[in-house]
Amino acid sequence: MSLKFKNEGLAFIDVPAPYFGQDVVIRVNKRAVKHYIRSSQLSTKIVERKDIAEEDKIAYHVAAGLMSVCTIPSTGEFAFADEQVDDLVNLLPKELYEELAVAAFSLDPVVEQKTLTAKKKKS
Numbered sequence: 001m002s003l004k005f006k007n008e009g010l011a012f013i014d015v016p017a018p019y020f021g022q023d024v025v026i027r028v029n030k031r032a033v034k035h036y037i038r039s040s041q042l043s044t045k046i047v048e049r050k051d052i053a054e055e056d057k058i059a060y061h062v063a064a065g066l067m068s069v070c071t072i073p074s075t076g077e078f079a080f081a082d083e084q085v086d087d088l089v090n091l092l093p094k095e096l097y098e099e100l101a102v103a104a105f106s107l108d109p110v111v112e113q114k115t116l117t118a119k120k121k122k123s
Contacts, residue, residue: 009030009107010030010106010107011030011107012027012028012029012030012071012107013027013028013103013106013107014026014027014028014073015028015096015100015103017096019092019093019096025073026070026071026073026079026100027070027071027072027073027079028069028070028100028103028104028107029069029070029071029107030069030107030108031068031069031107031108035068035069036068038067038068039064039065039067039068041082042064042067042068042082042085043061045082045085046060046061046064046085056089059089060085060089063085063088063092064085065104066088066097066100066101066104067080067084067085067088069104069107070100
């Protein structure tokens with residue numbers, strides 16, 4: 001038996017990535033359990049690293065989040081190895097980062113969470 005449900009919207013967006021080669025495409029996926037797990041694993045490694053300045057760790061966590069949803073379209077494998085987090089933070093061209101980030105955000109928009117206190121103040 002398979003899990004079936006009404007899927008709303010896209011499951012992925014393919015982003016051309018000529019920085020890595022003429023016909024290279026990176027698939028940005030809608031977050032699923034495996035993506036949350038990978039993001040968590042990468043974040044744990046970042047926290048444990050002593051060679052990253054505290055003020056740079058946010059950039060590393062952002063890169064880890066993006067890495068966790070990027071795959072190779074033909075294989076489904078993650079597009080970036082764990083060791084490439086430094087390269088994503090320091091070398092990835094701004095334009096490619098923005099295209100990948102926009103794709104990720106459009107698949108999983110950040111929803112503002114309202115606290116109970118904020119809701120009570122409006123009442």
